[in-house]
Amino acid sequence: MAEQGQRFMAQGNWVIMFPEGTRTPRGSQGTYKSGGTRLATATGASVLPIAVTSARCWPRKSFMLRPGVVDISIGQPIPSAGREPDELMRQVEAWIEAEMRRLDPQAYST
Numbered sequence: 001m002a003e004q005g006q007r008f009m010a011q012g013n014w015v016i017m018f019p020e021g022t023r024t025p026r027g028s029q030g031t032y033k034s035g036g037t038r039l040a041t042a043t044g045a046s047v048l049p050i051a052v053t054s055a056r057c058w059p060r061k062s063f064m065l066r067p068g069v070v071d072i073s074i075g076q077p078i079p080s081a082g083r084e085p086d087e088l089m090r091q092v093e094a095w096i097e098a099e100m101r102r103l104d105p106q107a108y109s110t
Contacts, residue, residue, distance in 0.1 A: 002039055017036035023059075025059070032092070045080060
């Protein structure tokens, strides 16, 4: 993955990765994996964290979409230079999880 990602980025392309690997139920947190931050530290690229409330309209394990609004929040780029992948992932995870609670507080009120 890292080799392909580096090659792809060297061509001027962006790589989008979902650190939880799959959709999670609304209001829950999956296990964050460090593949994206390993690629970022290997290439020196910044990580652009994004929080998405898609579970409101597209629940986990469902092909049925519900009408509604999906909010998307894009954070500030987080530099990877001189960072360890796991430490960088913890920062990315903290931002995404805090932002999810801001975007969809009803989902996290229990």
